Amino acid sequence: MRNALFLLLPFSLLAESSFITPLEYASSLYKNPRGIGCHKCHGEFGEGRIVATYEHKNEKKSFVGPVINSMDFNDFFKSLNVRKNGMPRYFLTQKEIKALYFYLQEKKKENISNVK
Structure with a gap:
């Protein structure tokens, strides 16, 4: 029993130190919620972006x-x-x-403060 506890100790120490902050959790969720990240279409800060441009009936269009x-x-x-x-x-x-x-609001604040 004592040996089993000794073997499990490193794993319990790793588990305690592997937590992430709410911002880190939100960032990972924004970058990959269910296979494709929000940032691919909405930009790094939620500022929006052009995803694709195409031509339809000789008219140039954008998917934004x-x-x-x-x-x-x-x-x-x-x-x-x-x-x-x-x-x-x-x-x-x-x-x-x-x-x-939360992530988008924090990134928006961060982006605004970097512009000033």
Whole structure:
């Protein structure tokens, strides 16, 4: 029994030191919620970006991931639970949606302070 406890001690020490901050959790969720990251369409800070350009009936068009860092929480929540305009349905939990919103607000603050 004593030897078993001795063998498990390193694993318990690793488990205690492997926690991540809420921002780290939210960042990893933003970059890969369910296979494709939000940043691919909405940019690193939720500022929006052009995902693709194409031509349709001789007219140049763009597929754009909209700005999401300036949405209020209710609109953000609703947009993650409705499939439209190429937005995949991620089936995120309420905790995950709150974490994503937190991440975008923090990144927006960080981006604003870097501009000043």
